[in-house]
Amino acid sequence: MTYARYQTLENADQLEAALREVGAERYHILHPFHRLLHTGRLTRGQVQAWALNRYYYQSRIPMKDAALMSRCADRELRREWLVRILDHDGFGEQEGGIARWLRLCQGLGLDPDYVRSEEGILPATRFAVDAYVRFVREQTLLEAVASSLTELFAPKIHEERIPGLLQNYDFVSEEMVAYFRRRLDQAPRDAGFALAYVREHADTAEKRFAVVKALIFKCDVLWAQLDALHHAYVLGGGIPKGAFVPADLPAQEAA
Amino acid sequence: MTYARYQTLENADQLEAALREVGAERYHILHPFHRLLHTGRLTRGQVQAWALNRYYYQSRIPMKDAALMSRCADRELRREWLVRILDHDGFGEQEGGIARWLRLCQGLGLDPDYVRSEEGILPATRFAVDAYVRFVREQTLLEAVASSLTELFAPKIHEERIPGLLQNYDFVSEEMVAYFRRRLDQAPRDAGFALAYVREHADTAEKRFAVVKALIFKCDVLWAQLDALHHAYVLGGGIPKGAFVPADLPAQEAA
Numbered sequence: 001m002t003y004a005r006y007q008t009l010e011n012a013d014q015l016e017a018a019l020r021e022v023g024a025e026r027y028h029i030l031h032p033f034h035r036l037l038h039t040g041r042l043t044r045g046q047v048q049a050w051a052l053n054r055y056y057y058q059s060r061i062p063m064k065d066a067a068l069m070s071r072c073a074d075r076e077l078r079r080e081w082l083v084r085i086l087d088h089d090g091f092g093e094q095e096g097g098i099a100r101w102l103r104l105c106q107g108l109g110l111d112p113d114y115v116r117s118e119e120g121i122l123p124a125t126r127f128a129v130d131a132y133v134r135f136v137r138e139q140t141l142l143e144a145v146a147s148s149l150t151e152l153f154a155p156k157i158h159e160e161r162i163p164g165l166l167q168n169y170d171f172v173s174e175e176m177v178a179y180f181r182r183r184l185d186q187a188p189r190d191a192g193f194a195l196a197y198v199r200e201h202a203d204t205a206e207k208r209f210a211v212v213k214a215l216i217f218k219c220d221v222l223w224a225q226l227d228a229l230h231h232a233y234v235l236g237g238g239i240p241k242g243a244f245v246p247a248d249l250p251a252q253e254a255a
Numbered sequence: 256m257t258y259a260r261y262q263t264l265e266n267a268d269q270l271e272a273a274l275r276e277v278g279a280e281r282y283h284i285l286h287p288f289h290r291l292l293h294t295g296r297l298t299r300g301q302v303q304a305w306a307l308n309r310y311y312y313q314s315r316i317p318m319k320d321a322a323l324m325s326r327c328a329d330r331e332l333r334r335e336w337l338v339r340i341l342d343h344d345g346f347g348e349q350e351g352g353i354a355r356w357l358r359l360c361q362g363l364g365l366d367p368d369y370v371r372s373e374e375g376i377l378p379a380t381r382f383a384v385d386a387y388v389r390f391v392r393e394q395t396l397l398e399a400v401a402s403s404l405t406e407l408f409a410p411k412i413h414e415e416r417i418p419g420l421l422q423n424y425d426f427v428s429e430e431m432v433a434y435f436r437r438r439l440d441q442a443p444r445d446a447g448f449a450l451a452y453v454r455e456h457a458d459t460a461e462k463r464f465a466v467v468k469a470l471i472f473k474c475d476v477l478w479a480q481l482d483a484l485h486h487a488y489v490l491g492g493g494i495p496k497g498a499f500v501p502a503d504l505p506a507q508e509a510a
Contacts (some may be wrong), residue, residue, distance in 0.1 A: 003497075026496050123475035124482060127382035132388065177294075216497075220378035223495055229378060231486035240478055241281050242258075242471075 003216070009208040012199035018212050019149060019195075027153040028217035029160070033226040033234065038160050040168025043236075044108065045246020047053030047169065049233045051105045052244055053125045055115050058101045060129050060182060062088045067137040068144045080193055086108075087186050100179035104171035107176040132221045139214065142207060146198050146214035152193035152224060158184050258471070264463040267454035273467050274404060274450070281474035282408040284415070286488065288481040293415050295423025297489075299363065300501020302424065304488045306360045307499055308480060310370050310379040313356045315384050317343045322392040323399045335448055344439050352441075355434035362431035375499030379483035387476045394469065397462060401453050403467035405477060406446035413439050 009015050028034060036042050036052060036077050065084045090096025105115045114120060136144040158180040165172045202208045231237035239245055264270050283289060291297050294306060320339045327333050345351025360370045370373060391399040413435040420427045457463045486492035494500055 032493060120478075124379055124383070124479045127386045127476075127479060128379070130386060130389075133380045134385075220495065221382075224377075224379045224382060224483075227483065227486055227492060227495070230492055231482055231490065235486065235490045235492055237482060237485055237490055237492075238287060240475065240482070 003209075003213065006212040007209045007210070008205055010205070012202070015202055015208045015211060016195065016199060018208075019152070019198075019215055022212060022215050022219065023150070023153040025029060026158075026216065027150060028219070028226055029157045030152065031223060031226040031230070033230040034161075035236065038168075040164070043246065043248045044169070044171050045248040046229075046233045047142030047172075048105075048108050048110055048246055049244055050229055051101070052110060052115055053121050053229060055101055055105055055117055056121045056125050057127070057129050057225065058098050059089070059116075059118075060133050062098075064136045066132045068141070069142055071137075071144070077197075084190060087182075097179055099121065100182065104176045104179055108171065119242070122228045122232060122243050123240055125225050128221045128224040128228075132218065135214075135217060140210065142198065142201050143210050143214040144192050146211040147213050147218040148203075149191060149198070150193050150218050151187040152195065154187040154191070154211060155184055158187070184187065209251040220229050258464075258468065261467040262464045263460055264467070265460070267457070268468060270457055270463045271450065271454060273463075273484060274407070274470055276454075277467060277470050277474065278405070278408040279286045281471065281478065282405060282412070283474070283481055284412045285410065286478060286481040286485070288485040289412070289416075292487065293423075295419070295491050297360030298501065299424070299426050299502045300503040301484075301488045302426075303360075303363045303365055303501055304499055305484055306356070306363050307365060307370055308376050308484060310353075310356055310360055311373055311376045311380050312317070312480065313343065313353050313378040313447055314371075314373075315388050317353075319388045323396070326392075330453075333454070338446060342437075352434055352437065355437065359431045359434055362428060363426065374497070377498050378495055379481045380480055383476045383479040383483075387473065390472060393466065394447070397453065397456050398465050398469040399473060400449050401457075401466040403449045403474040404453070404470050405473050406442040407450060409442040409446070410439055455502060 006018050009018055033050070037047065042050075054245055062085045063082060069078050069081050069085075072081070086094065086096070088097045090099060102112050102115060105114050118126075132147070135147055139147075157235075162177050162180050166174065198211045198243070202211045232239045232243065233249075241247075261273050264273055292302065294377070297305075301460045314355070315349050317340045319339075320336055320343075324333050324336050324340075327336070341349070341351070343352045345354060357367050357370060373381075387402070390402055394402075417432050417435050420432055421429065454468045457466045487498065492505075
């Protein structure tokens, strides 16, 4: 069994070490598509494809968080978790992360109505993201919280991405990276809470194993989205029918 | 809107023509991975990866069919649909299609326990297949029936695959293609029933559009599975951590 070493974690410190090991091995900062994105080796059309597909992920995050809250009888946990929805959807005068992501898409030259229509996304994006929402809806509350722990590793990717995008692409402006700048503060706060939560509530080896598997699952969700982008838009595996076709793509590469 | 032309189908004949058009454009017989598979251009390890991942799809088909039956108050439809579960799971002395698929895997040199463990499959396989089971569980009964209509196009792929495998790979024996030979008879019977069902029950333009979209969804489910295989095992996009690594794969291609 691949994950046998995670079945016998004895305490919260061992759990945390295991979670950090999973991140070091599986977080999508390691994915070749991100290496290309952050070092300026993608075309504008490829960056558009990334932003368009990632929008679908962003758009489902508050649904995921609401699903978690809908199952949670603990008011304190709900009050804490609500911050995530406020961050993404915004409230009152706050525009929120999804609106910032849409501005990134628009800055890249995508029509916001097209982005919001979800028409051009890869089916694999939809399958992976929907799997995440359903995981949070259907697994235990502990596993649902644990699946958010990829945010432990998010600041590093944003620190790499912000200068990577700004310095390498003349079509990326400061305003377009606003989403990532905000996440630099938001993600550590959220991740810190979730980490403390699983450290406290995963009080048996079985639960600690479930927490680790939830994080592996979530890493798979993120990785699969990049695999699909890499395949369709970089390696020439063919763009599935109905999915976005960048204007700068050589015609023969469209399936 | 990409599918605008399917929104105004006026009758059952136009519906059937639309369904056949979708199949001609999107059925996975057109996928480059199948072209490689059927013309002998894959290694044994790549064929193993295909059979292993496809096993997960096979294993979920009776669950999908049971989900459909669980929502169906029409005894006649349940009696008809039960044939599919009998075909796949077997009953009494009939071993069924899943057992035949396992023998294919075993003939290819895979340990059946490993195959059944589902450990080595690509996360993208799981996301796509699970999306199919949930679609059948959650959409209307009409859409659930319609999503089975890829079987209209299955005989052609099996007619190509049986000689393609037998003639091109010395590690494939007659016994190993038993699954496909049986499907040559089973699929047309099932597809004929489902086609007659949607022709009769999709009695508004809106329902006919929903039927077409269900078939497009299903084609996406099949296509995404091959994209993931093609990416990980053919184009060198990297094998996700934990997924099957063929023995004949050059070491540097593993992620």
